[in-house]
Amino acid sequence: MLLNVENLHAEVAEGGQPILKGLNLQVEPGEVHAIMGPNGAGKSTLSSVLAGRDDYEVTDGSAQFDGEDLLEMDPEERARKGVFLAFQYPVEIPGVSNKLFMQTAVNAVREERGQAPLDMFDFDEYAQSKMSTLNMRPDLLERSVNVGFSGGEKKRNDMYQMALLEPKLCIMDETDSGLDIDALKVVAKGVNALRSPERSFLVVTHYQRLLDYIKPDVVHVLYDGKIVKSGGFELVEKLENEGYDQIIQSHETGQ
Amino acid sequence: MTEATQYQEINDLLSKNQHYKEGFYTQTAVETFEKGLNETVIRAISAKKNEPQWMLDFRLKAFEHWKKMPEPHWAKAEYEPLDYQDYSYYSAPECNQCAVDEDEPVEEGIDPEVAKAFAALGVPLDGSGESDVAVDAIFDSVSVSTTKREELSKLGIIFCSFSEAVQEYPELVQQYLGTVVPHHDNYFAALNSAVASDGTFVYVPEGVRCPVDLSTYFRINEAKTGQFERTILIAEKGSYVSYLEGCSAPVRDTYQLHAAVVEVIVHERAEVKYSTVQNWYPGDEDCEGGILNFVTKRGVCEGDHAKLSWTQAETGSAITWKYPSCVLKGDHSIGEFYSVALTNRRQQADTGTKMIHLGKNTRSTIISKGLSAGHSDNTYRGLVRILPGADNARNFTQCDSMLIGNQCGAHTFPYIEVENPSAQMEHEATTSRIGEDQLFYCQQRGISEQDAISMIVNGFCKDVFSELPLEFAQEAEELLAVSLEGSVG
Numbered sequence: 001m002l003l004n005v006e007n008l009h010a011e012v013a014e015g016g017q018p019i020l021k022g023l024n025l026q027v028e029p030g031e032v033h034a035i036m037g038p039n040g041a042g043k044s045t046l047s048s049v050l051a052g053r054d055d056y057e058v059t060d061g062s063a064q065f066d067g068e069d070l071l072e073m074d075p076e077e078r079a080r081k082g083v084f085l086a087f088q089y090p091v092e093i094p095g096v097s098n099k100l101f102m103q104t105a106v107n108a109v110r111e112e113r114g115q116a117p118l119d120m121f122d123f124d125e126y127a128q129s130k131m132s133t134l135n136m137r138p139d140l141l142e143r144s145v146n147v148g149f150s151g152g153e154k155k156r157n158d159m160y161q162m163a164l165l166e167p168k169l170c171i172m173d174e175t176d177s178g179l180d181i182d183a184l185k186v187v188a189k190g191v192n193a194l195r196s197p198e199r200s201f202l203v204v205t206h207y208q209r210l211l212d213y214i215k216p217d218v219v220h221v222l223y224d225g226k227i228v229k230s231g232g233f234e235l236v237e238k239l240e241n242e243g244y245d246q247i248i249q250s251h252e253t254g255q
Numbered sequence: 256m257t258e259a260t261q262y263q264e265i266n267d268l269l270s271k272n273q274h275y276k277e278g279f280y281t282q283t284a285v286e287t288f289e290k291g292l293n294e295t296v297i298r299a300i301s302a303k304k305n306e307p308q309w310m311l312d313f314r315l316k317a318f319e320h321w322k323k324m325p326e327p328h329w330a331k332a333e334y335e336p337l338d339y340q341d342y343s344y345y346s347a348p349e350c351n352q353c354a355v356d357e358d359e360p361v362e363e364g365i366d367p368e369v370a371k372a373f374a375a376l377g378v379p380l381d382g383s384g385e386s387d388v389a390v391d392a393i394f395d396s397v398s399v400s401t402t403k404r405e406e407l408s409k410l411g412i413i414f415c416s417f418s419e420a421v422q423e424y425p426e427l428v429q430q431y432l433g434t435v436v437p438h439h440d441n442y443f444a445a446l447n448s449a450v451a452s453d454g455t456f457v458y459v460p461e462g463v464r465c466p467v468d469l470s471t472y473f474r475i476n477e478a479k480t481g482q483f484e485r486t487i488l489i490a491e492k493g494s495y496v497s498y499l500e501g502c503s504a505p506v507r508d509t510y511q512l513h514a515a516v517v518e519v520i521v522h523e524r525a526e527v528k529y530s531t532v533q534n535w536y537p538g539d540e541d542c543e544g545g546i547l548n549f550v551t552k553r554g555v556c557e558g559d560h561a562k563l564s565w566t567q568a569e570t571g572s573a574i575t576w577k578y579p580s581c582v583l584k585g586d587h588s589i590g591e592f593y594s595v596a597l598t599n600r601r602q603q604a605d606t607g608t609k610m611i612h613l614g615k616n617t618r619s620t621i622i623s624k625g626l627s628a629g630h631s632d633n634t635y636r637g638l639v640r641i642l643p644g645a646d647n648a649r650n651f652t653q654c655d656s657m658l659i660g661n662q663c664g665a666h667t668f669p670y671i672e673v674e675n676p677s678a679q680m681e682h683e684a685t686t687s688r689i690g691e692d693q694l695f696y697c698q699q700r701g702i703s704e705q706d707a708i709s710m711i712v713n714g715f716c717k718d719v720f721s722e723l724p725l726e727f728a729q730e731a732e733e734l735l736a737v738s739l740e741g742s743v744g
Contacts, residue, residue: 051699079701091696094687095714101700104710108701144714161700 001064002200003027003050003169008061009225010049019045021225022061027169030197034211034236035204037222038244043204044088046222047173050202051085052078066168079105080112082168084161086175090154093145098157101145102127102164109165130163134190152183159190170194171202176210188213208240221247287346292339294318297449300345304418307425317438317448324442331634331666332574332603334547342481342512344450389414391455391471393484403467412496413458414469417485420456427458431487435518435553435582443514443549443576447483454484454515457498458491459525465496468724472501473515481512488518490525492558497528499727511536513572515550523558523585528566530723531579532731535571537602545573545602552579556588559614564591566722568731569604578636580609583617583645590619593719597735598631598663607637607668612645612678621652624716626735627663634666641678649679657715658688659708687715709735 003025010020019042027033037043049056050063052075063070070078093101106126107117118126127141134156146154155175162170172191176184191201191214203214211219211233219235220227221244228251229235239247288296297318301311326336389403391414407414413424420428438448455471473484490496513535521527529552538545548571554563565579581590592608610619619639627633639650656665667684689711697707712735713720720728 053695075695075698076701076703079699085699087696087699091690091692093693093696093711093714095717096710097714100710100714101697101702104702104706105697105700108703108706112701165700 034216084167321445330605411460417454517552519554521561548572612648628659
């Protein structure tokens, strides 16, 4: 199993407000899981906790990644071992070129895997090869990380980084928010190109429309810090027709 | 070298340099004056250096003026009024002038301990080998060695200590001393004029392009000693010179005063590049005991088409108070100021420039990058003044500040005085922050926090570092990494 989350409890580090309240999630290699849920259910918190953001504190439960204790690791260690987070709002870094940024990142990951670092020429070749699959504009590598990028370009840049780093687990934190339909299609195309039997995806989203392009194997509904319902793609259609209310209601009366 | 291995090197350096690595103290026989400042002390300094009467007169005139002036406290940096009687105003290795021991294979007349200290600082005093730099090494109050002088003298370039220049080239010194920074200019300039210890004198004759970088390394060693160098640099018509200065001091527990004066004279079509990497001891965690760096640097573009560039990387000192300035007298003359100032812990820096446009079609560029971390305060203070006769003057100013953490401050005080309607002025300013978000974004891509900070900071400073000579640029990058250590989280 690639990811095994059991009874995960987490709260906001500042203030101690509990957000995740006993979450369970099992992801096998190659599977695509969708996490859906209404606002405030804890979707972004789940992404952040798995990536190791220190805004949240884990108070109970465990998370195993590839057989190792994920929660013990620093964020960069998780990244090097193959956890990738596509950000809801990719961050701008003025003055640092995408090329330097990604070369540093790729070599950090390569070091973890026991591979020799790529020099400028090797990296350039590698970067170009990944570029064509995503229809990236060639000047992107020379520009500062995400500075002056449109919303769509930023997300596409995140997909590009994902392609370069070749992670085992890709967490997409509401990647679709703020994207028009064309940008959404590009993101979905990128994800589909990266799907492989070894690589798993956790697609966190509020809306169904992204899932029309990225067909998930398993769909979970997150509500009040817990997964309240899991199923196949038919669950997406059900949500589309009925909204979250009915699932939430039946969950609450069931308690 | 790939960029990634470059960061690896900075990291290695970081692990080695947990503390201020230049903080060692050299034990050697020294002659140090009793603490205190009065006319007798000034006469004694002058006598020690065997100075001519005009130099003593200059000192005494400045001292008389200084006594009447109040200590300035207008900068955005707080310090307790200094007790000027509690400093010694002259200190020199005793052996400096002594005869060479036949058995000792050391440079002529240099105290071996002092030579060792400079070797440890990476300053080559043997003047031989591959080095592309001629060095004047100043230890407390005296210059201990000036390298490559013969080579330079073939081109007619004078590169020696200020004291020597007073002896050997009195007409030149008399002609220029106090013309750019008069003895009454400001409190610390007056003090410097009175007690000037040593410094560097550079003269580049007409039409000569100086083939090597000239460099001065300042070292304060004795406790409770002030360093008051006087540097004069003259570039005759059509000449070119690049001059670098570096500085350091041992770790001390009381403030040490450094009040230097630099005067640069650039004649018609000459060009001077003046670069500084300042790494004075900043003091302990609370910046107690660091260097008070109160410096007056000014250059005048005397002739038409003259050009003067100041580039500085300021990372040390408890307090920095420094405004390298350009007086653009000649028509079409150009003034430039590129600065990176980094403050960490409780350091305070109030630095910037003055561009005074007098000539027609004069141009000035100011690029200032301020980085504040820890509990520090970093201030840019700059004046651009266009006088009535300066037709078609242009200025471009860019002031960027970056905050690291949430306990520090960045301040910008740009003064613009325009008295000619044909002037074109541009001013851009930004303030940004290395946020937790940026760091987390880097970490999530596998980049360690320290590498992420180096990357972001160096990206921020790129425009200025590209102006520094190559070795200096690298040194400046390394210094930034060391000085930033522990600044986040």
